[in-house]
Amino acid sequence: MVTTYIQQLWRMSDSSRLDEIAVPKRLVPPHIEALQAYQPGRPADALKSELGIDRFINLASNENPLGPPKSSLRAIEKALTEINRYPESGGFKLREALAEVYRVRPDNVVIGSGSESIMANIVRAFLHGDDEVVTSEGTFIGIYVLVNSQGVKLVKVPLKNYGFDLDGIANAVSEKTKLVYLCNPNNPTGTMFSRADFEAFIKKIPDHVLVILDEAYFEFSMGIAEFPDSMTYRYDNVLTLRSFSKAYALAGLRVGYGMGHEYLINYVNKVKLPFEPNMLAQVAATAAIKDTEYLGGVLENNDEGMRYLTNEFEKLGWEYVPSCTNFVMLPTESPEKVKQINEGMLRRGIAIRPLTAFGLPHCFRITIGLPDENEACINALKELY
Ligand SMILES: Cc1ncc(COP(=O)(O)O)c(C=O)c1O
Structure with missing residues (x-):
């Protein structure tokens, strides 16, 4: 019976034995079997305590560094007492x-x-x-x-x-x-x-x-x-x-x-x-x-950050791909170089995004951050390039 097999799965400590179990193979279509689950980055708190640092700069996920609009926070506050509905x-x-x-x-x-x-x-x-x-x-x-x-x-x-x-x-x-x-x-x-x-x-x-x-x-x-x-x-x-x-x-x-x-x-x-x-x-x-005022501030921070980063890349002679977004991609000489840069950045408390999963293993991506985050990013990169 299916339930028996599922219980057996739960109890198994040796994941290599998963292959011996016939039922999951029959349950899961091959196109699902072939998928890879999303690999999340390590949580910032875990990295902070491991590295003994107070601040972790995340420039890996194209998020907005300015924090949410105050208008949204006010709307959430008003709605909080309604969440039973x-x-x-x-x-x-x-x-x-x-x-x-x-x-x-x-x-x-x-x-x-x-x-x-x-x-x-x-x-x-x-x-x-x-x-x-x-x-x-x-x-x-x-x-x-x-x-x-x-x-x-x-x-x-x-x-x-x-x-x-x-x-x-x-x-x-x-x-x-x-x-x-x-x-x-x-x-x-x-x-x-x-x-x-x-x-x-x-x-x-x-x-x-x-x-x-x-x-x-x-x-x-x-x-x-x-x-x-x-x-x-x-x-x-x-x-x-x-x-x-x-x-x-x-x-x-x-x-x-x-x-x-x-x-x-x-x-x-x-x-x-x-x-x-x-x-x-x-x-x-x-x-x-x-909230057009909020959006204006976001675009200003982004333009300024993009200008700063790309100016620095040019001064340093690093190749980058001109961007119309809130991130910028840098091709390097090899996937090994990206790995070395990524590990070095993490040790310095900064997350960037290596692009192997996107099929661009020799490239990495940096999200525009706050001015001091962008500066910290350039200073760390200078030690690693
Ligand atoms: C091109 C693109 N489309 C869609 C998404 C998903 O956005 P959302 O957070 O709205 O699901 C992302 C997120 O990174 C993205 O880069």
Whole structure:
């Protein structure tokens, strides 16, 4: 009986014996067996006590170093006594606030526990069987995991000069392609494709192919004239995804949104858990999206930090890829060099992101921090390069 085997699993101390157990093999489809679970970094507190340091600087996760908007904190405080209730059904207030900002109708907006959760629901709603997904190598790993976990074929087109090769992606679209995933600007390279590139690309994509435009870093690139803000196009087969985790500093609450034709949004809503994101995330995001003053400060800190870091890289003769985001990627001579830099940085209490998991093992990524964090980062790097 299944229960017997499961109990046996719990009791096992030797994990190498897992292979001897037949039932889990039969329970788990091969495409799930092949997945790797997300590998979180070591908790900052553990690293601090191990290294005997007071301050740990995290420049590894593209988070916002300024702390959350005060408007969001006030909204959370007000809502705290209500958390015995389920969140407002349908998340109408947040969807309405987003609809107002982007001049769409609430029916064109879906919200979720992070934009990654919406991505998961898109995958669940639209992909099955022989469908194929086309995207790039060297982009957001979340999409690879979601597509692979659906057991659907994933076609990855190589990067071109560390950017999306939109011609290559359009050429890879076949009869079986159901979905194309684009990330603009791209994580982890920080590059963006232009209006002209996107306009030429979308003409080549058949109407029945769904295009996800992941704009998690939109706020950092919206001021660039050549940036193709997907919301100015409103193609019926394009779904835009954006996040409150980056520019709005609400990563820990998990809240993001998607926008598109209500015909598509309806299907996403069919598979979405009804009460996500949670109540505090909803009120915090509703306050944040109206807080233009906060966003202004974020962009200022980011511009200043990016200028400082890239000036230093240039003075030191280090290669970097010009970025339109809140992070910057540095290619090095080898994966070993990245390993050495990463370990040295950790010993100095600074986390950066090696990009092996993104298929770029000779590169690492640094998130823009506060001015003193950026300076500490450069000083530590100077000792290691
Ligand atoms: C390109 C990209 N898309 C989506 C996400 C997920 O964002 P969220 O926190 O809204 O789920 C990330 C997070 O790092 C990202 O880099």
